[in-house]
Amino acid sequence: MTAADLAADPATEELAERVRAFVREEVVPAERDWAMTDAHPTDELRRGLQKRAADAGLLSPTGPRRWGGLGLSVPAQAVVLREAGHSLLGPLALNCAAPDEGNMHLLEKVATPEQQERYLAPLVAGVVRSCFAMTEPSPGAGSDPEMLRTTARWDGDAWVIDGTKWFITGADGAAWAICMARTPEHRGQAAGATMFLVDADNPGMRVARQIRSLDTGFTGGHCEVVFDQCRVPPEAVLGEVGRGFAYAQVRLAPARLTHCMRWLGLAERAQDMALDRAAEREAFGHRLAELGMAQQLLADSEIDLAASRSLITHAAWLLDRGERAAAETSIAKTFVSEAVGRVVDRAVQLHGALGVSGDELLSLYLREVRPFRVYDGASEVHRMSIARRAVRRRAQARTAG
Amino acid sequence: MTAADLAADPATEELAERVRAFVREEVVPAERDWAMTDAHPTDELRRGLQKRAADAGLLSPTGPRRWGGLGLSVPAQAVVLREAGHSLLGPLALNCAAPDEGNMHLLEKVATPEQQERYLAPLVAGVVRSCFAMTEPSPGAGSDPEMLRTTARWDGDAWVIDGTKWFITGADGAAWAICMARTPEHRGQAAGATMFLVDADNPGMRVARQIRSLDTGFTGGHCEVVFDQCRVPPEAVLGEVGRGFAYAQVRLAPARLTHCMRWLGLAERAQDMALDRAAEREAFGHRLAELGMAQQLLADSEIDLAASRSLITHAAWLLDRGERAAAETSIAKTFVSEAVGRVVDRAVQLHGALGVSGDELLSLYLREVRPFRVYDGASEVHRMSIARRAVRRRAQARTAG
């Protein structure tokens, strides 16, 4: 099934069209105003946009229907999140931005009914935001999650978490965090990592600071979060003790694909701007659209966008069939994150000084998309995995004859 | 529909498996012997392979059923031709190599029943080969078909063709050619280009020479063909007078996609070799498969292959729906031709001196795939078209609001 297939699905197509109109009419004007603020989108801005999205029946496209979301299939998400991504604020407006969107998915898969009611329901409704506290400052967990240093120990009636988390997106203002910590053997569960749901008002959890960053598109920024003798009850454990690394995978494969969908939308927006510019601007006696080097920039971006769409569609289709699709989402993430960067960069180049100025949004987009090559696994880490999987696959094929 | 979808189609999957086995058991050994000859595959070699393919029920997968082909849909072709492409001789063995495969398609779409019986039937059966005589030496038709210089004039009872064609693949030994010539206004038809079916024994048509070339994989080579006072009867006109450029498009979009399918197969073969080498060869105390730069080469090729497959699948699906898919096949051709070159080049690099030697087939593959960036429209010409189409599409979208 491809994007074209999905286009043939009238319900998805109709939904996509409504998202397109909503983004164009409601979100893009807000984006322009916000872009002048040099600040992260505020919760006030978020609430206003999400209210209008809810009124339009577009809130939480990936959230489970049971809790009020649209419950879209992954292929339908591929269409809708891409449309939302046409504005930097689109995913926020529709409540399908990182990290909340990934957290919804994880809670849906792993949380108990009580945890879902308490944490997932208000998240899907846009009442609260959340964060995912995994990465740590050097020499802790970064590209290599095995370097996890935050610990949780069992202390009679509660778990006590200690450690510092770093670059935790959305932590400032989040109602709760999913915190990943190393846990010892515990009641028959092997030692490993465990995920905990920690309320923001827990006195043992503290947002130490917002870290300045190249990108500014995430409400709550990227934060340093300190867990200091942070006591949480047994029911704060998400899923089972010791299975944190496995759950991280549950979250990561789809989350990296939704990242691709959203950012692909932004790249399409940048390409639209480049095409408009090429059609309008003249130099050396021709419209840019007729100058060979400009054509090359435009064509290379068309190719990058087409390949990105195709890779996302294929991986979405596999996830929808219940496959793990680790290889395919890893390939998609690596390619799309780099392609998106190239597309936005070319659009900037075609705009000349206007492209690096704040008079267009492109310089802002350039800043937003760069970290995508680092977030959710740096390109190098993905390439290592892709190569190893390919070597194994081939060895198995040879053994099979 | 994706490759994965097609995998779910049991008939196609079963066919692909049979092709895979046939290539492995019958074609690959022949390829190794042939590779030592430094010559084009002979018609004798072709006939032997095609006989075995016919015995295995695999001959002419793209040929119409009516004339004995398998009549596969374009998406099924995408699977089967890729498998065939795992050996340089695979497409020849299955009678789905260029230029015959494209000529089959064109005749199926445009030729009269009589022409089909006379020209198409023996072509599908593998009894004869054919060629497509369009490109010309400088300053004639090359990247820019509008520069066509060969002419045909009406002389009472016959057309008289004059001109020199250049780099006509398979001409030496072909039973007939489709020749493209500029024609004047004629009986109410506007001036333009016309296609003619010319028998090889026509005294006015002569293969002047085989042109030496980087690639040697095409039976009959690439030839210079001279039309000198070449008289052909009115029934030699393929389709209508003056519509040659339109028919060229009919042929080109699918033909460039089947090119992609075949060559993608070869790139997959090269990557298999690279993966085997990485698993076996050691350097600096590690298997190559564990060295970061080797992993990068392997991963980049995995990404290139995945994106190539996705783009082909998408375009095939559109063609199957009856769309013209000019943009999508153009994008696929540009990306795949460059990706295939990169994949083979990386496999060579991973093999070191062995890769450039004739002890492996990779150096041969390197030579074969390079021209793909020139054949069927150089990358630059495709990029020009891709950019122009994108600018028009965007302008229409803006007008539509």
Added chain:
Amino acid sequence: MTAADLAADPATEELAERVRAFVREEVVPAERDWAMTDAHPTDELRRGLQKRAADAGLLSPTGPRRWGGLGLSVPAQAVVLREAGHSLLGPLALNCAAPDEGNMHLLEKVATPEQQERYLAPLVAGVVRSCFAMTEPSPGAGSDPEMLRTTARWDGDAWVIDGTKWFITGADGAAWAICMARTPEHRGQAAGATMFLVDADNPGMRVARQIRSLDTGFTGGHCEVVFDQCRVPPEAVLGEVGRGFAYAQVRLAPARLTHCMRWLGLAERAQDMALDRAAEREAFGHRLAELGMAQQLLADSEIDLAASRSLITHAAWLLDRGERAAAETSIAKTFVSEAVGRVVDRAVQLHGALGVSGDELLSLYLREVRPFRVYDGASEVHRMSIARRAVRRRAQARTAG
């Protein structure tokens, strides 16, 4: 003569060492503080740094000796400006940043003694800043200077300038501008473009706004400047009437090379950070410095830096001999601007999330270097010139036999 040669020149080497120490001890600490401000460097900051540079005998290395500068040769500039560039504030501190550095050169070459005393002397002394008002908003002069729209007409006893300039670096706070305007035939001088020295307190010249931009490293930012019935006396003409385009070339070739020198220094700084990171950070059981993909990033940057240095050195040597070196400076500008971007980008990638955070300066550097591919002629415009020159050179060589 190469950088190595210059190293053998004891005076230059000693000067470079002093600049290195000055940047390390005085400028880098100021840079870190400034980076937290999210604002352009203020004139107060500039004056403080320049005072210390003057005390250290390092002010205005490119300024003519007659007016208090160090009067370095171009090859010596290549060494010293590169060292200065190791901090974003280094060129500002030494008073060899754009646009003042280019204006010094232009005034030295073209201005009358009176103009030099009035405009050049205080510029070299760091008493004032200046700007160069050439580019215009679309559809005016941008990549294609021939599209100049600002006009100056002779009105009895004065020139009257009308037009809007755009992205004029440093205009806000500059004491004067060099304004480029189209002029009609005038007293025997052909129609063309003319440069005018305009004082900032001229009531006809107005800084309309600072334009937001991806980069923030220039004092005074990039501004929109309006000339509205701006009257200037005949002695405001810089050089001769009608020769503005020629003078622009006088300024551009050396100015684009000094750009390369400064930005190359910044890229070297980024590479130093990357090397430090690789030596310290561990992942997957190894220091990054021992991981193949990290080595590839580091090695590619070493190669980019070495090639950049070599190209700059060669062009500097030619300029020093009095050659115009238009081809060589154009090639250097194109390569270095792109190489610098790659080097900084790789350093960011090696730092992961730290690289895109504000905890390191790399994300700031990434923003600063991107516009270099647009400023002083976009890469595409340079490539057009480079290709045309090469075609002419070859045609002449063939004619010569």
Added chain:
Amino acid sequence: MTAADLAADPATEELAERVRAFVREEVVPAERDWAMTDAHPTDELRRGLQKRAADAGLLSPTGPRRWGGLGLSVPAQAVVLREAGHSLLGPLALNCAAPDEGNMHLLEKVATPEQQERYLAPLVAGVVRSCFAMTEPSPGAGSDPEMLRTTARWDGDAWVIDGTKWFITGADGAAWAICMARTPEHRGQAAGATMFLVDADNPGMRVARQIRSLDTGFTGGHCEVVFDQCRVPPEAVLGEVGRGFAYAQVRLAPARLTHCMRWLGLAERAQDMALDRAAEREAFGHRLAELGMAQQLLADSEIDLAASRSLITHAAWLLDRGERAAAETSIAKTFVSEAVGRVVDRAVQLHGALGVSGDELLSLYLREVRPFRVYDGASEVHRMSIARRAVRRRAQARTAG
């Protein structure tokens, strides 16, 4: 000192001009004839060309004067070998091709006077050819020389060499080989590798076969050479026992730079062809030289060539000062080998089908230059070294403060 400097050296400039004329008048016509043979240049062809070069006073530009060579400095070689490289047969004609040129250098540095008289003198005179037998088939010495498997043991009065060498350039027809073998501790010399001079008529040395290869430009091809109980007297040891790896370095750094010089010449030739084509060929109503994408290809090659020249010049200058320049020659080799491949590839692309045909020499050049990225250390191995050296250099700089 740059190429420009050297241009100012009248003797070198005059010599370069004579080489240019010799290549144009004597070598290029021979190259065209040879290109039609699909075979390696024969010794007969070599002798004919070398005789004419000797008559013109151009033989053996890198050979020591004492033995009849021109004894050029490395910077002068950079000019002269580049000119020779303008034809594939140029270095052969001037007797400065690999592997003889590198062997001359090694013997000059390490061999005894007796060895020089016996081996070096006839080599410089062009009376004989030689080969350098180091690399081995997998799992022996390849990218990683430490994997050396060939052994030599002391047997009373002689060394006995056993092992198989692979891809030994020029072995077929060589008068002698320098063979690298692993040696045990011997008379106080530590165990290690030792180089031996082995006469081709030694019954223990046998050229097993010429290995088919992508390139065909080396007389004698690339061979498999078997040493089977090969006895050589003590005076066959080149230099000292156990120092083979060190001598390999003595040979490699300059040899990889002369490789760069020769291949750069070939790339310049390819670019000349591309410029000619762009000036002559029309498409889409314009000369290629005026089409943006063609300009981009041409400009990118101009940049690659300029950077290659600059890097070679810089490294040559360092070698001339007596520095080891391991980092600089490694950087030059990596960049130039890749740049040369790009330049030739772009020239092919600009020629379209003509470029891949044998009607131009470009397709032959494409085959010849590809292995350069593998020979004398694959790019990946060089990058590993470059990165490690850079990390060490930086660590030392930090320690130094």
